[in-house]
Amino acid sequence: MTDILENLAHIKERLHIACSRTGRDPEQVRLVGVTKSVAIERIRQAVASGVSVLGENYVQEARQKIDNLADLKPEWHFIGRLQSNKAKTAVELFDWIQTVDRESLALALNREAVKKEKFLPVLIQVNVGGEDTKSGAAPGDVLPLYRSLSKMEALQLRGLMTLPPYCDNPQDVRPYLQKLKLLLEQLRQAAERPEQLTELSMGMSHDFEVAIEEGATLIRIGTALFGSRPTA
Ligand SMILES: *Cc1c(COP(=O)(O)O)cnc(C)c1O
Helix, strand or coil: CHHHHHHHHHHHHHHHHHHHHHCCCHHHCEEEEECCCCCHHHHHHHHHCCCCEEEECCHHHHHHHHHHCHHHCCEEEECCCCCHHHHHHHHHHCCEEEEECCHHHHHHHHHHHHHCCCCEEEEEEECCCCCCCCCCECHHHHHHHHHHHCCCCCEEEEEEEECCCCCCCHHHHHHHHHHHHHHHHHHHHHCCCHHHCCEEECCCCCCHHHHHHCCCCEEEECHHHHCCCCCC
8 A cells, every 4th residue: 555655645746846836726737547557456545545537548458447446436537549449348438538539539439428328528639749659630630620529419528638759858848748738729719618628638657747837637647656567
C-alpha cells in the first residue's frame, strides 16, 4: 500500500506546485491512473487511495479489471489505439473514449452508444508531432472531424488528447502541448457550444508539470504512480 500512497502524495505535491506557478486551480486538473500491465490489487490500492479516474490501453485487458473493481466505481477512460471492430466492447466497458481519431471510428462508437442509449464523452486524439508511429488525427483534420462528430447524437466531444513525441527534456515538449491548446481554442471558436469543449488530455509521468502549465485538465500517469512497467 505504502508505495502507491507515497507516490500519489508526491504527484499531488508536484501538481499543486505546477498549478501555483501558473495560477491554476488544482481542482481543474484530474489525474488519470494509467493501468496497462498493472496488477488488479495495485489498481485497487490506487483507487482506495483516491485515484478516481483510470486509463487503460487495451480493451481485452480492461474487462477483467473493470469487473473486478466495479464495487469501487472508478471512471474508466480508454486511452489506447481502438479498432472499429472493438467499438461495441469499448462502449460497453468505458465511460470515456480519449482516442477518437477518424470518422469511421466515431461512427462505429456512435452506433453502439445509440443502441445502448448512452451518451459517450469523447476526445479527439491529435498527432501533434506528425509521427508515423503514432495514431491521432493530423492537426489539419481536427476541424472537419469535429464537424462530423457534432452530428453524431450519442457522442459528446469534450476536448482533445495527445501523445506528443518523447523528449528527454520535458521543456522540449512544450511547443507540442501549446499546439494542442491552440487547436482547442480554434475548435471553441467554431463551436456552437464552446462551454462543452474544456478538456486537454496531455502530460504523462515525466512531463505532467509542463502540461499543467500549458493548460492540461487530464494528466495520464502510469509509472510515477505504479512504478515502472515490465519491459517487453
Ligand atoms: C502508458 C501511457 C501513459 C502513461 O505513461 P507514463 O509515462 O507511465 O506515465 C499515458 N498515456 C498513454 C496513452 C499511455 O499509453
